[in-house]
Amino acid sequence: MTEEQIRRALADITAEADPTLKHLKMASLVSTSFRERGIELVVVGGSAIEFYTEGAYVSGDLDLCLVSPSHVDIRTRQEVMGRIGATGGPRSWQAAGQFVDVLGEVETLARTPFDELQAPYGPVRVISPEDVLVERVLISVYPRPYEPAAACARKLVAVALEGLVELDWREARRLAELPEYRILPALEKLVSEVAHELGKPSPYHS
Numbered sequence: 148m149t150e151e152q153i154r155r156a157l158a159d160i161t162a163e164a165d166p167t168l169k170h171l172k173m174a175s176l177v178s179t180s181f182r183e184r185g186i187e188l189v190v191v192g193g194s195a196i197e198f199y200t201e202g203a204y205v206s207g208d209l210d211l212c213l214v215s216p217s218h219v220d221i222r223t224r225q226e227v228m229g230r231i232g233a234t235g236g237p238r239s240w241q242a243a244g245q246f247v248d249v250l251g252e253v254e255t256l257a258r259t260p261f262d263e264l265q266a267p268y269g270p271v272r273v274i275s276p277e278d279v280l281v282e283r284v285l286i287s288v289y290p291r292p293y294e295p296a297a298a299c300a301r302k303l304v305a306v307a308l309e310g311l312v313e314l315d316w317r318e319a320r321r322l323a324e325l326p327e328y329r330i331l332p333a334l335e336k337l338v339s340e341v342a343h344e345l346g347k348p349s350p351y352h353s
């Protein structure tokens with residue numbers, strides 16, 4: 148992107164009133180800026196759930212991880228983020244009124260691929276819904292109950308049960324059974340509760 152294109156993008160992002168669209172536009176700008184340097188990023192965590200739920204859950208910041216290469220030196224991070232007017236670093240910046248975190252290598256155990264969203268300044272890759280669901284369920288129960296994570300997971304389950312997000316329930320179950328998670332009963336319970344609230348059949352009915 149040219150300096151003028153970046154300037155216009157930042158003005159557009161700053162003026163955007165919808166918080167989720169604001170985050171998506173920033174994710175698009177950041178992803179494209181790194182992609183131009185041969186670096187691929189993916190949106191993770193609460194930010195991914197925000198995009199999947201189209202704003203039913205709104206993250207406080209924008210979280211991205213490295214896909215390839217798995218490591219980017221600090222100076223390159225600063226250079227790329229500095230070009231889009233960001234301050235701070237080397238992993239957390241502020242740009243156009245938003246907090247943006249570019250973390251280390253993405254952690255994923257899912258067999259399902261990343262999703263890709265079309266956005267104003269270039270495509271945005273998003274970690275699979277199966278990955279982010281089991282992650283949130285784990286956080287919600289271990290090492291102690293944490294209701295904000297449970298509420299976040301419920302919103303993702305709700306849009307999946309409504310057919311608004313394609314989620315592979317068998318893959319989510321497989322992940323939940325892995326030793327890295329070990330939360331299958333918690334996952335099944337949460338999904339069944341949300342299904343009951345929506346009047347939908349649970350994919351994990353006995």
